[in-house]
Amino acid sequence: MTPSQRNSPPEDRPVAALLAPDIVAMLDESPADLATETEEIHPADLADVAELLDRPKLSAFLAALGPSRAADVLEYLDDEIRTEFLESVTPREAAELVSEMTPDDRADALEEIDEEHADEILAEIPTEEREEIERLLSYEPDTAGGLMTTDFVSVSADMTVESALENVRAVARSGKKEAMHNIYTTDAQGRIAGVMSLRELLAAPAGAKIGDIAWTEVVSVSPSADREEVARVISNYDLVAVPVVSESGHAMGVITVDDVIDAIQEEQTEDVQKFGGLQALDEPYMQISLFSMIKKRGGWLSILLVSEMLTTTVMQHFTDEISRVVVLGLFIPLVMSSGGNSGSQATSLITRAMALREVELPDWWRVIARELPTGIMLGIVLGVIGMARIAAWQWMFEHHIALGYSYNIKTAAGVYVPGTWRLVAMTVGGSLVGIVTFGSLAGSMLPFALKKVGFDPASASAPLVATLVDVTGLSIYFLVALLVLHGWLS
Amino acid sequence: MTPSQRNSPPEDRPVAALLAPDIVAMLDESPADLATETEEIHPADLADVAELLDRPKLSAFLAALGPSRAADVLEYLDDEIRTEFLESVTPREAAELVSEMTPDDRADALEEIDEEHADEILAEIPTEEREEIERLLSYEPDTAGGLMTTDFVSVSADMTVESALENVRAVARSGKKEAMHNIYTTDAQGRIAGVMSLRELLAAPAGAKIGDIAWTEVVSVSPSADREEVARVISNYDLVAVPVVSESGHAMGVITVDDVIDAIQEEQTEDVQKFGGLQALDEPYMQISLFSMIKKRGGWLSILLVSEMLTTTVMQHFTDEISRVVVLGLFIPLVMSSGGNSGSQATSLITRAMALREVELPDWWRVIARELPTGIMLGIVLGVIGMARIAAWQWMFEHHIALGYSYNIKTAAGVYVPGTWRLVAMTVGGSLVGIVTFGSLAGSMLPFALKKVGFDPASASAPLVATLVDVTGLSIYFLVALLVLHGWLS
Numbered sequence: 001m002t003p004s005q006r007n008s009p010p011e012d013r014p015v016a017a018l019l020a021p022d023i024v025a026m027l028d029e030s031p032a033d034l035a036t037e038t039e040e041i042h043p044a045d046l047a048d049v050a051e052l053l054d055r056p057k058l059s060a061f062l063a064a065l066g067p068s069r070a071a072d073v074l075e076y077l078d079d080e081i082r083t084e085f086l087e088s089v090t091p092r093e094a095a096e097l098v099s100e101m102t103p104d105d106r107a108d109a110l111e112e113i114d115e116e117h118a119d120e121i122l123a124e125i126p127t128e129e130r131e132e133i134e135r136l137l138s139y140e141p142d143t144a145g146g147l148m149t150t151d152f153v154s155v156s157a158d159m160t161v162e163s164a165l166e167n168v169r170a171v172a173r174s175g176k177k178e179a180m181h182n183i184y185t186t187d188a189q190g191r192i193a194g195v196m197s198l199r200e201l202l203a204a205p206a207g208a209k210i211g212d213i214a215w216t217e218v219v220s221v222s223p224s225a226d227r228e229e230v231a232r233v234i235s236n237y238d239l240v241a242v243p244v245v246s247e248s249g250h251a252m253g254v255i256t257v258d259d260v261i262d263a264i265q266e267e268q269t270e271d272v273q274k275f276g277g278l279q280a281l282d283e284p285y286m287q288i289s290l291f292s293m294i295k296k297r298g299g300w301l302s303i304l305l306v307s308e309m310l311t312t313t314v315m316q317h318f319t320d321e322i323s324r325v326v327v328l329g330l331f332i333p334l335v336m337s338s339g340g341n342s343g344s345q346a347t348s349l350i351t352r353a354m355a356l357r358e359v360e361l362p363d364w365w366r367v368i369a370r371e372l373p374t375g376i377m378l379g380i381v382l383g384v385i386g387m388a389r390i391a392a393w394q395w396m397f398e399h400h401i402a403l404g405y406s407y408n409i410k411t412a413a414g415v416y417v418p419g420t421w422r423l424v425a426m427t428v429g430g431s432l433v434g435i436v437t438f439g440s441l442a443g444s445m446l447p448f449a450l451k452k453v454g455f456d457p458a459s460a461s462a463p464l465v466a467t468l469v470d471v472t473g474l475s476i477y478f479l480v481a482l483l484v485l486h487g488w489l490s
Numbered sequence: 491m492t493p494s495q496r497n498s499p500p501e502d503r504p505v506a507a508l509l510a511p512d513i514v515a516m517l518d519e520s521p522a523d524l525a526t527e528t529e530e531i532h533p534a535d536l537a538d539v540a541e542l543l544d545r546p547k548l549s550a551f552l553a554a555l556g557p558s559r560a561a562d563v564l565e566y567l568d569d570e571i572r573t574e575f576l577e578s579v580t581p582r583e584a585a586e587l588v589s590e591m592t593p594d595d596r597a598d599a600l601e602e603i604d605e606e607h608a609d610e611i612l613a614e615i616p617t618e619e620r621e622e623i624e625r626l627l628s629y630e631p632d633t634a635g636g637l638m639t640t641d642f643v644s645v646s647a648d649m650t651v652e653s654a655l656e657n658v659r660a661v662a663r664s665g666k667k668e669a670m671h672n673i674y675t676t677d678a679q680g681r682i683a684g685v686m687s688l689r690e691l692l693a694a695p696a697g698a699k700i701g702d703i704a705w706t707e708v709v710s711v712s713p714s715a716d717r718e719e720v721a722r723v724i725s726n727y728d729l730v731a732v733p734v735v736s737e738s739g740h741a742m743g744v745i746t747v748d749d750v751i752d753a754i755q756e757e758q759t760e761d762v763q764k765f766g767g768l769q770a771l772d773e774p775y776m777q778i779s780l781f782s783m784i785k786k787r788g789g790w791l792s793i794l795l796v797s798e799m800l801t802t803t804v805m806q807h808f809t810d811e812i813s814r815v816v817v818l819g820l821f822i823p824l825v826m827s828s829g830g831n832s833g834s835q836a837t838s839l840i841t842r843a844m845a846l847r848e849v850e851l852p853d854w855w856r857v858i859a860r861e862l863p864t865g866i867m868l869g870i871v872l873g874v875i876g877m878a879r880i881a882a883w884q885w886m887f888e889h890h891i892a893l894g895y896s897y898n899i900k901t902a903a904g905v906y907v908p909g910t911w912r913l914v915a916m917t918v919g920g921s922l923v924g925i926v927t928f929g930s931l932a933g934s935m936l937p938f939a940l941k942k943v944g945f946d947p948a949s950a951s952a953p954l955v956a957t958l959v960d961v962t963g964l965s966i967y968f969l970v971a972l973l974v975l976h977g978w979l980s
Contacts, residue, residue, distance in 0.1 A: 040706045044727045076728075165692075172693035180689045181730070198688045199670045202655075203662035216530045235755065237534045238566075238748035240671070240730050257747050258728035264751070265725065268758045269842050275765065276838020276952065277831055285843040286853075290860065294867050297835050301926070304831050305872050309879055311823035319816060326813050333801035333960055336823055340830070341767055341794050341953040345787050348766020352759050353775040363776070370780065377784050382795050389799055436791070462766065462952035463831040470823055 016048030023049050027060050034064040043069070047076035058085060062097075068175075071100030074109065080287065083112040086121070095124035102177045104149035104259065107136035144230050145223035147263060148244045148253030151177060154184040157193050157211030161204040168201065179254045181241035185214045191249035192218055220245040223252055227263040232357060234260045270458070271355065275348065277304065277463035304463050310471045311336075318478045321489045325409050328481055331386075331428050332474065338382055338432055339439040339473035340466030346371060346443030347465045354447055354457045364448045368441065375440030379433035387429040394421045409488050423484050431480040435473040442469055506538030513539050517550050524554040533559070537566035548575060552587075558665075561590030564599065570777065573602040576611070585614030592667045594639035594749065597626035634720050635713035637753060638734045638743030641667060644674040647683050647701030651694040658691065669744045671731035675704045681739035682708055710735040713742055717753040722847065724750045760948070761845065765838065767794070767953035794953050800961045801826075808968045811979045815899050818971055821876075821918050822964065828872055828922055829929040829963035830956030836861060836933030837955045844937055844947045854938045858931065865930030869923035877919040884911045899978050913974050921970040925963040932959055 019041065026034050038046060046065070050058055050073055062070040062085075074082050074097060086094045086109065098106050098121060110118045110133060122130050132150055139145030153171055155164045164183065171178055183201055185194040194214025196204075204213045220243045221230050234242055234257055244253045270280035279296040281288050288296075315322070322329045350367060353359040359367060394407045407421035443465045447457035482489060509531065516524050528536060536555075540548055540563055552560040552575075564572050564587060576584045576599065588596050588611060600608045600623060612620050622640055629635030643661055645654045654673065661668055673691055675684040684704025686694075694703045710733045711720050724732055724747055734743045760770035769786040771778050805812070812819045840857060843849040849857060884897045897911035933955045937947035972979060 042705075042707055042709060042727055045707070169692045172689050198692070199662050202659045202688070215532075217532055217535075219532060231751075235748070235751045237532055240747060257730060257751070258725070261721075261725045261747070261751065261754070264754060265846070269846065272762065272765065272838050272842045275762065276835050278835045278838070281839070284846075284848045285839050286848055286856070286860075290864060290867075293860070294864055294871075297832070297864070298868050298871050301828065301831055301835070301868055301872060302875055305824070305828055305875055306879075308824050308827045311827075312820050315820040315823065319820070322819060323813070323816050326809060329812060329819055330802050330805040330809070332822060333805065333826055333964065334795070334798050336826075337798045337801075337830075337953075337957060337960060338791065338795055340827075340956065341791055342787070344951075344953050345766050345768045345791070348762050348768070349771070349775050352762045356755070356759065356774075358774045358776055366776065370776075370783070373780060374784055374787070377780075378788050378791055381784075381788050382791060385792055385795055389796075461834075462956075463827075463834050466830065466952075466956070467827060470827060474823060 015045040016052060019045060020049050020052050023061065024053070024057065027057060027064065031060065031064040034061070035066055035069060038065070039069075043072035044076045046073045047078075051078055051081055055085075055088065059089070067096050067100050071097050075101055075105045079112055082109060086113055087117050091117070091120035092124050094121045099125060099129065102149050102179075103132060103136060103151055103253075104147065107133055107146075108141070111137060111141060139223065142227045142263065142267075143223065144221045144225040144227075144244045144255060145252075147227060147230060147255045147259050148223070149179055149256065150253045152179045152184065152241075152243070152251070152254040154186050154192070154251060155210055157185040157187055157209070157214065159210045160206075161201065161208045161210055161213060162206055164210045165201060168198070179241055179256050181256060182243075182254075183214075184218070184243060184251055185210055186251070189249075192220070192243060192245055192251040194218060195243070218243065218245075220251075221255070222247070227260075228267060228355065230255055231260050231264045231267070271351070274456075274458050275351065275461050277301075277461040300461070300463070304467050307467045308470060311474055314471060314474045314478070321478065321481065324412075325424075325481075325485060325488055327407055327409060327424055328427070328485075331424075332477065334386070335428060335431050335435055335477050336470050336473045339435040339469040340462075342375065342378060342436045342439035343443030343446075343465035343469045344462040346375075346440045347446055347460045347462065350444045350447045351458050351460055354451065361448065361451055364445065367444050367448070371440045371444045372437070375437035376433065378440065379436035382436055383429035383432040386432050387425040390421060390425040390428060394425075409485075420488070423488070427477070427481045427484045430484065431473075431477040434476045434480065435469070438472055438476065439465075439469045442472070505535040506542060509535065510539050510542050513551065514543070514547065517547060517554065521550065521554040524551070525556055525559060528555070529559075533562035534566045536563045537568075541568055541571055545575075545578065549579070557586050557590050561587050565591055565595045569602055572599060576603055577607045581607070581610035582614050584611045589615060589619065592639050592669075593622060593626060593641055593743075594637065597623055597636075598631070601627060601631060629713060632717045632753070632757075633713065634711045634715040634717075634734045634745060635742075637717060637720060637745045637749050638713075639669055639746065640743045642669045642674065642731075642733070642741070642744040644676050644682070644741060645700055647675040647677055647699070647704065649700045650696075651691065651698045651700055651703060652696055654700045655691055658688070669731055669746050671746060672733075672744075673704075674708075674733060674741055675700055676741070679739075682710070682733060682735055682741040684708060685733070708733065708735075710741075711745070712737070717750075718757055718845070720745055721750050721754045721757070761841070764946075764948050765841065765951050767791075767951040790951070790953070794957050797957045798960060801964055804961060804964045804968070811968065811971065814902075815914075815971075815975060815978055817897055817899060817914055818917070818975075820897075821914075822967065824876070825918060825921050825925055825967050826960050826963045829925040829959040830952075832865065832868060832926045832929035833933030833936075833955035833959045834952040836865075836930045837936055837950045837952065840934045840937045841948050841950055844941065851938065851941055854935065857934050857938070861930045861934045862927070865927035866923065868930065869926035872926055873919035873922040876922050877915040880911060880915040880918060884915075899975075910978070913978070917967070917971045917974045920974065921963075921967040924966045924970065925959070928962055928966065929955075929959045932962070 026037060050061055053061055065073060098109055101109060153168060155167055168183060182195050182197055184192055187193040194211060194216050195218045196214045219233060219237050221233055223244050240257045241254050243251045244255060246252050273280045277300050279299060281296055350359060390407055397406055406416045407424050408416040408418060409420040410416055446460040446465055450459055451457040516527060540551060543551055555563065588599055591599060643658060645657055658673060672685050672687055674682050677683040684701060684706050685708045686704045690703065709723060709727050711723055713734050730747045731744050733741045734745060736742050763770045767790050769789060771786055840849060880897055887896050896906045897914050898906040898908060899910040900906055936950040936955050940949055941947040
């Protein structure tokens with residue numbers, strides 16, 4: 001395959017589409033050649049091909065590749081297909097494949113398998129390795145402990161550069177899958193003391209002591225750090241790997257940047273879905289069962305519906321006013337939605353700023369100091385547009401189009417009172433200022449409130465803030481109406 | 491600094507807070523020692539300290555560090571502070587610092603500076619380097635060309651492993667800032683022919699030809715690929731660097747994973763803000779001027795307000811019905827918001843699935859096939875809750891609480907007609923089924939429609955879909971009311 005063929009991005013998996021027919025043909029005709037013929041192909045591409053095969057072909061394909069290469073392919077395979085496959089083969093076969101994976105992928109693969117199967121597979125794995133897997137499985141999957149791999153390269157700080165390099169070459173030649181982005185140095189107590197990149201090791205003068213070359217500032221994370229924290233450290237320091245260090249200063253594992261990117265993507269998917277007002281799906285949209293999807297969407301929709309019922313109570317309270325000045329009712333959807341929209345803007349800004357740590361809990365008053373003038377200004381802009389719309393329609397209705405309608409207030413006798421449309425416009429304009437200001441404040445404070453009581457601030461959703469703002473918005477509208485129109489409403 | 495001190499994440503920048511007083515003291519007392527004293531500290535941490543200093547102190551600090559180290563710190567410095575600083579020193583000083591940066595950061599730094607200053611700085615840079623910078627500046631910043639660095643290591647495929655390794659060590663020792671995550675091999679025409687990691691180079695048997703060791707499948711991107719595509723390739727193949735290859739097959743540069751992570755974060759900030767219903771800020775929340783923020787929020791708010799005015803038109807159309815059956819008006823906010831909420835859920839699911847390429851344009855009918863049953867089911871759930879609420883309140887009002895209110899229809903004479911609350915409940919329940927189904931369909935199709943006409947599907951926002959759904963939702967509500975209550979409305 002020439003590079004120019006690979007210039008295009010994996011949209012629609014073009015590599016897999018190209019490879020699949022050849023691989024299927026080879027499986028039928030010369031499975032023995034398959035491993036050699038595909039040895040230059042990236043396992044991610046082979047995994048894409050594997051996803052196109054049916055179960056018997058998939059088994060034959062992985063068998064033809066041999067355990068080490070098959071394990072690479074399994075690491076890139078769709079979780080669901082991998083899980084199904086590992087559950088369908090004998091525990092011994094599964095154990096052989098799993099043992100060839102890197103420790104972090106091994107734990108991830110076993111985590112997805114149902115417990116009974118996983119225990120059977122674990123029973124086939126030698127004790128020492130099994131204990132390591134079980135230790136990794138004991139960490140929450142979205143913490144540093146759950147992301148780390150335990151095979152990495154560390155050398156004593158006393159070594160010379162030449163012997164450290166020999167050490168590293170021996171590990172590289174062993175064919176094991178140790179993380180080797182960075183080399184860590186340890187002190188006499190085995191605690192982590194320094195770090196250097198392979199490049200720095202290569203650049204080091206022969207004969208120097210490794211401890212003198214390594215950086216003594218080792219950026220690290222604790223095993224309980226959550227994945228957002230890990231991502232922040234990796235991105236802040238431009239790292240390709242970060243060690244996970246225990247309280248005693250011992251390196252427990254290493255998190256590599258590829259796992260962090262996956263974690264960032266998953267975290268973002270969760271945040272976007274939560275902001276959209278549903279429980280995170282945790283599965284691709286096209287793969288989740290309709291039942292699970294309805295459950296994950298229906299929960300919040302029902303809660304929001306029940307909360308929104310307060311608007312009915314508010315409306316009920318003002319029934320007399322609405323029936324006296326019917327024109328008031330016309331603008332209810334308009335003013336309410338503006339509150340929800342301004343709230344949604346503020347919530348999206350603040351949840352994101354919090355995720356990026358641009359804004360922290362104690363900054364709440366600085367946010368209010370920005371949202372208050374912003375909300376008032378935006379409210380004035382919208383209020384002016386709203387009033388201009390009413391004035392324009394009124395002018396057209398009165399002078400140009402005989403639609404039989406007017407924004408003037410109608411008396412009980414059915415007569416429009418000239419000029420009263422101005423009062424209606426003032427009500428709409430005035431309440432828009434209040435509602436947009438309130439929406440901006442409520443939307444920006446919701447993530448703070450959630451964080452304060454211990455929830456993820458990213459649970460603040462556009463529908464949630466809209467619902468919160470709707471009830472207050474409606475009340476603001478009627479209160480402004482009572483002030484402006486009090487002569488007409490009593 | 492011991493590793494245990496660095497165990498905590500950079501929340502509130504603890505490292506900078508610890509270092510700053512020492513550095514300020516050193517600047518006053520012994521600036522000559524500063525470079526040596528801080529040589530073990532990560533430039534990201536020094537940049538955090540630099541951000542705490544005032545202008546004269548910042549200049550003194552960077553001068554004390556020396557140009558190479560100062561350039562490292564500038565790469566990590568907040569964009570705005572860096573730009574201000576580079577504009578405040580002489581073009582010659584700025585040119586010296588900029589020349590020490592990696593080519594991609596060099597271009598990024600100059601891009602932020604106002605054109606006049608940038609031209610003056612460029613004039614101080616030797617012709618060859620200047621032309622390279624100008625070439626990088628010619629790419630859009632969010633394409634592969636705009637992300638790549640042009641200094642990377644490539645060797646001829648004919649070389650032996652030993653001489654390639656000597657080559658690499660020489661580059662590493664030169665102290666230049668070449669990207670060295672991977673080594674690329676080139677054929678006789680200078681086209682990219684293979685790739686290997688430093689680790690693979692170290693593991694290779696002595697005497698082997700480099701072309702036989704390298705992987706011939708080179709995953710690459712074209713210079714015009716957008717940053718989302720680059721991120722997808724890097725994440726799909728678990729890469730730490732990806733070459734940017736021209737149509738003729740020549741490597742033009744390399745994109746490293748740290749820049750891709752930054753690009754992913756920026757892209758996601760933009761998407762979250764767009765989904766919240768505003769123009770992407772492009773600046774941190776706390777740093778953007780109030781005027782810019784109001785502009786970026788006010789635009790969409792005004793457009794949404796104007797669109798939402800259609801609800802007033804719909805309401806106007808049904809004024810007679812509302813005044814005849816006043817109880818109808820009570821449930822307008824309730825049913826409308828349910829449409830917006832279900833639409834927001836569907837939009838968040840589909841825009842994210844599109845960003846991850848789980849769903850592509852031709853999949854629209856498969857999405858409809860999922861959203862239609864989901865929407866109907868969710869609508870039935872909400873409809874039942876809505877009807878149960880009406881029944882429960884009616885029962886309480888009639889039998890237990892003398893609130894003087896009823897969901898029964900009131901005649902013109904002011905008399906409640908017993909049992910008619912059931913018709914009202916049917917109207918609310920039936921319209922909820924219709925509205926939630928329509929909301930789910932409209933919300934899921936909006937990103938497809940935007941993509942189809944050439945917009946970013948991530949421009950679909952929760953407020954936009956809510957606004958779209960509000961007008962239709964209101965119409966559905968009144969149509970259902972006309973069907974169920976036709977005897978009472980005419």
